[in-house]
Amino acid sequence: MAMEALTVMFKNGCNNGVFKGFQMSNEGPLISHLLFADDALLVGEWSVTNVQSLSRLLRVLKLVFGLNINLSKTTLFGVGVNFQNVKAMADIFHCKAGEVPFLYLGIKAVLECLPSYYFSLYQAPVKILEILEAKRRRFLWRGSEEKKKTCWVAWKRITSAKEDGGLGLCPLKDSNLAFLSKWWWRFKVEEDSLWKKVIMSIHHTPRSWPIISNNKRLNGTWDKIVKIEKSLTTYQVSLTDSIKGRVGNRSKVRFWLDIWLTEDRLKNQFPTLLSLEAKKSCVVADRCILTDGNYSIKWNWKSQPMYGVAVNELIEILDLLYYFRFKGGEDKWVWGGEALDSFSVATMKKLLYRVDTPCPNSILDWNSWVPMKVNAIVWRAIQNSLPTCDNLIKRKILFGPDICCNCLAAGESVDHIFVSCYVACVVWQRIGRWCNIHTSQIKDVQGLLVAVNQVPEVEHKRKVTYSIVMTAIWCLWETRNKFIFENKPVKIDKMLGDIKPLLPSWELPWIHIHQYERFSINKGYENHDRHIPRFGLGEVWQGWSSGYMKNEHNVIGPFVDHGIVVVRYRKDKYGNDICIHQELVWGNGMDDGME
Template sequence: MGGGGNGDVRKLHWVAWETVATPKDKGGLGVSRLFDCNRALISKWLWRCVSEKKSMWKGIINAIHCSKRKWDMFPINGSYSSGWINIVKEGYKLKVNGSSFIRLIKCEVGNGEYSRFWVDDWAPFGVLKEGFPALFKLEVNKHCAVCERLTKVGDTLVNIWSWKKHPSTPEEVQQMLTLLSLLQQVRFKQGADLWKWGGHPSGSFSVAVVRNWLASSRPVVNQVYFDWCKWVPIKCNIFMWRLLMKRLPTKVALLKRNILIDDSRCAFCGDGDDEVDHVFTGCAFAASVWNGILGWLGIPNYFSFSVSDLGNMHKIDGLSATRKDTIRGMVMVCCWRIWRARNDVVFNHRRSNVVEVAAEVKAFGFLWFSNRHKDFVKDWKGWSNVMLL
């Protein structure tokens, strides 16, 4: 994550792309990777193949790829060159924590018309062709539906078999006894068969859900937990996210990246170095702004020595959830305004005063928050002070 750049100008990248593409709950920015988006779109074809009961394209796929030698959930015939083969192979490759996308597709059997007895994953004890291979070899119609092998008579499930020969070997007899015992535990729901995807707690499928599922396998990239605030503009949230990681283009940070800087001192006071902890907490200008804002928020005795203290300011004990949310958002807005004031000095040679910066922060907080928590404005007398500016 940097300042853009193009073919002629190469700019600095302040945050690694791997961090940017990591979910927010693991310290990243939550930007989707093209790989995840592409694979999620591919997976939609597999989901449509099982969930759409009757469609012309599905009939064509079955007519071309159904084989007498392969009986998987998704048919592929290697003798044909087809994009469908690549889609199925990609479905088996997509794995998170050892579970492939295809293995998470399951069926809740209703009437049993559109779920296959041996091939599909409908039983609570797994795919039957894998659990009972000896019996599967004896099956005449390996693509038979559940309703063709199980029918409900009253409250009892009756088995209807079609064998090449009756199970007779010890292995076949043992598997038959085990299967019959397990089938007695099966309970069907009312209505049609319902397909679910196990990658989401609700069982629902969508491209966005699969994309998030793929991203969930990434490790935590940022040990500094960041609380995102919904009522503050996204640019302020992203700015605070970068600030807590100390990924802002301060003069000291530029020097560390071998960028020549004539003067690395703070643009506000000139006493300390231009680095994040000093600019936002140690500088006299920033300290004066915080005194005005914190007094207005009703927490005048809070002292911060680093940007991590600013990120934890809303975690003060005894505060309600609404007020914590307010403080978190106001801290973001204040940091954003201090950084703008700093850039005005560095690039525009325009120096803001403390009263001007504090007034803008208070006005922003009042306008945004009062529209979302109108009752809270009446309870917090500190909000009325903004009207005196």
Template structure:
């Protein structure tokens, strides 16, 4: 209901960061990915945690929309009685001498303007009966308000706050307009504006339906807090970003999150730890002991991982997955295979289960000295992927006996 102070937002974001990344002995753990990317929408290449400030501003914008969309409600009439005056031509009224939450709500407009989002431009209306649209001040005919489009006529208008319904009579096949002015137009410019005004509004059909206020940047023109928040999130991205399209609802969040970080090379392999200032005496892969441990080596190049991918490919009955250069290429491979969308989604589940178990086997060797063999890892991959698909998808008819042979083509649409 109120515009949160920036200090409050900053404190809340700090709590969220500490929760995500963790703290140990009063110190921050490594923060692998910029917080701005963590809060960015998934469609913009982020984790999708959401930006608190943008969410707060989006909720403030909803009150602008409600004020315009619901002029007859009691609270709207109270706000109008307190803040409106005949000399104000703003989208929503604001009396600077009156303190309170409404002042905060109107201040949100300036902050959105500084972020490149104009509420005045974005709030659009589909004309119905005209009872919720100000004839001169709202943008209901054309891309500008009639006040700005025809300033000469607005200057002599009798009621500058008139509603569209005040000036129109709806007949069976047409609308008749009766615009009252303090005097008739008396210059060539005023007559020209008068003729253009009538021509413009005659092209707008007024009906008996309710007026519908919406949001221009939404694909369907419908106002929602999510639409405003998404637009604010996009406005903060100053460069082109690549969407991570491999999020899979059939995979648990922790595994989805790990796969995304692995594709960005933001997991705690030894090279990345050294780059972040940690002193590590042995940077070789703990499983093969031959090459420096990088993300690509761990996932794709290590001979242990390669043997796992060969066995996974045989089980799935698909061309060999082994030989991919990096984690992202490996995950995208499933969508190059022929088959239905659900079948390829299941392949993606298996690949993410494999990534997850390769990582766990690496940690077992690094921290416990236990090197799991390929059969043990493959069994874990089969078990995890079966449980994920069985519990998180709506596909019926998948049973363990058939899953062991990956004989599921007939039950996957």
């Protein structure tokens, strides 16, 4: 509230001539103060009278709100003024004298955000990006250790999109360009923001009409932001063509200079008419006039288009305007790069780093129901990039025998551990009977995942199966590592038992039951008030061989000796669970070793 009062006080002081702020050129804004989280920057004309007026305004603030200014933490700076004059003025204000350039104290409070801050404001040099990328590569495979370790996947593949078979780690160059691109979007959207008014007062020139104003004689931060469009041409992305206007009340979209009527600017389509236009920066409302519910065209020519190309262009543009239908509401900017209403850095990153990515041999359907570490192990298994014996021997890291530690009967490869090993065969046989998938003809990890995706079930059932299979792959790899590094014997029953508690501990979003009813052919329904506690996928719930699971409205299906119940629920406004769907997904009554 006190800061709002400070704003009103300085605005009125500037309007009444009590305090003189800094007036920007080219009819730019008058700047008197900038407020931050815990600091205030006061800007004004350098004069004794102005400093005295500032002191009086702050004293009024103290008397009204009791907010005392800590002068021991206040510093006075003079731009273009020698330090002796600054010191003399600081003595009048009873504060410290400072020199330019200076360090802003508040930057320490946002130290963690500095990388994003620099990336969103400055275009990083190529050499700096190479150093940072090298540090990321080392950290990915080594962690915090300095010793050399093996890189198992090419960096190009890691920085590819997940949809293209990569890990989805965005390159720093693409992140930098995506952050800087947002300034183009903000320049169009934030019409009345102070920063845009400042940029316009410095960079706007009436002699050109770019989508973003830029004075090419001023080589600074804003000039670098404007010039990133040249860097984006290698990605086949045009910021100029991606920001389009959706016309409403016709007050913001420029008639000739913005994209709104067609997929290109009218100044490019009709250059002869543009040369005849008297006001080239006019908005749509200046040319399309609404009168009594009807639109009419009002031109403002320096000379009338009467011959040749000009007449042909006039006929064509009138034809386009005739079939255009104006909508209500305010004018709105849309991001045309991905046909979205609004720009986002995440969308821009995806657009950039999916260009020129390697054509993948295999693609993993990333599963949000299991942790990232499980997805990563499966992703590496598909690409044969796990440290198995055969891979270690190929890289001359291991010189011992190539033998599978689980079965001790064959060489250890990725496909052997997860598919053809005796231990893996038993696991997939039992899970296959449980989840109704055929695993007998599968030869590699990719084929296993393809078999799951071909299960003729509804989407949520298929995702349940996918979660089970990915968890089993994780458990197979973990069992192998525990045998090698901790000398723990391989026990198939224990491994299968480990799958069950893992899934509920990862908090899948649909596992809950409140109450049930037992159905008997002879006795009808027997209601039970007993609640079954939360349980997870893979946990077998013993039911009745002749019973049914039933909700309030319909019988779900036969609830046999073993099975998986999927129950979807949501929270009401009081935080209570409301069951919206429950279903017996699988159950065959066979003793498959999953108890």
